[in-house]
Amino acid sequence: MAAVVSLPDDTADYGDYVKNYDEETDLEVLVEPWQKYDIKKTQDVFYPVCLGEVLNERYLIEHKLGFGGGSTVWIAHDLQDKKDVALKVMALGEWSDNETRMQDEIIQNVKDTSHLVTYLGTFLVPGNQCHHRVLVFPLMGPCLSPLMLNKSKMSMATRMSAARQLLETVENLHNAGIVHRDLNERNCMWGMAPLGHDRSVKYEALGRPIKQIISWVDLWKQGELVGPVGIPENLRTDEFYLGDFALAKKLGDPITQRGRPPSQFCFPDRLHGKEPSFACDMWSYMIIFAVLYLGFSPFHSVFKGGIISSITQSLGPIPKEWKGLYDGALDS
Numbered sequence: 001m002a003a004v005v006s007l008p009d010d011t012a013d014y015g016d017y018v019k020n021y022d023e024e025t026d027l028e029v030l031v032e033p034w035q036k037y038d039i040k041k042t043q044d045v046f047y048p049v050c051l052g053e054v055l056n057e058r059y060l061i062e063h064k065l066g067f068g069g070g071s072t073v074w075i076a077h078d079l080q081d082k083k084d085v086a087l088k089v090m091a092l093g094e095w096s097d098n099e100t101r102m103q104d105e106i107i108q109n110v111k112d113t114s115h116l117v118t119y120l121g122t123f124l125v126p127g128n129q130c131h132h133r134v135l136v137f138p139l140m141g142p143c144l145s146p147l148m149l150n151k152s153k154m155s156m157a158t159r160m161s162a163a164r165q166l167l168e169t170v171e172n173l174h175n176a177g178i179v180h181r182d183l184n185e186r187n188c189m190w191g192m193a194p195l196g197h198d199r200s201v202k203y204e205a206l207g208r209p210i211k212q213i214i215s216w217v218d219l220w221k222q223g224e225l226v227g228p229v230g231i232p233e234n235l236r237t238d239e240f241y242l243g244d245f246a247l248a249k250k251l252g253d254p255i256t257q258r259g260r261p262p263s264q265f266c267f268p269d270r271l272h273g274k275e276p277s278f279a280c281d282m283w284s285y286m287i288i289f290a291v292l293y294l295g296f297s298p299f300h301s302v303f304k305g306g307i308i309s310s311i312t313q314s315l316g317p318i319p320k321e322w323k324g325l326y327d328g329a330l331d332s
Helices: 021-028 095-109 148-152 158-175 199-206 278-294 308-315
Strands: 059-068 071-078 083-088 121-126 131-138 189-191 210-213 224-226 236-242
Touching: 021 210, 059 083, 059 199, 071 199, 083 095, 095 131, 148 278, 158 189, 158 236, 158 278
Parallel strands: none
Antiparallel strands: 059 071, 071 083, 083 131, 121 131, 189 236, 210 224
């Protein structure tokens, strides 16, 4: 049964709308493309959300955490349990089904889920002649990013602690026969200290939301493009977590969810048509380890000739039998 959605209270404070072209331009680089809300341009259409909405008669949307290829993620206050949570509002498509199925698989079969971001609940919201899946998660802290590592001057001990926690977490998945398939900076995150219930205090700590009404698409309900939070260093804890199982797969399952990590984290075998394996995750893990240790990614898709050229520059040539299988590089 689909959940009820309540409209925002116009008198309450839920951030600031952009005031001029410069602010619009600044916001544009931080948010999802508006085309993701246009059913004429994508089948994997996003669900339009406004700050101040209440989803499922329970979750008050207060700020934006970010977005990915198949979802937007929001900070919401659980009006029933009086705590802050993260809501992952899924796009249309099979990602939501695979994410929910793999979440259940992990909860049932992974022995230690203490550093895996598993869902607290799920519900459906009505869309435009369809329904969107919403997953409820504990509220996590900042994702891994070279900028954050270098700006915060994070100690090497803290970085290597995160690397160890992540390695043990990946091992726990693999021991249950599960390949994550999408280890990258956005899916690795630190914990966050509680924010308290007062919205003004949250906005002072995380930054006031900057937003813009989505007016370029003929939406069936109003939606907003909202800039993401900025989580300060003093709220970050040293616990390190892995989330997002939309592409995860149980080895031996006949169906593989379409998609792959960003190219700089993707196992070269996958770029050349090989099947997912534990090695995929270990390649991606070592890229994340390098980011934690060095403060930057060792390979770059903007390298002349593409990501494969960047890899071969450091590690040597690819197998001869791979030649011609991947058209995203000069030497493949």
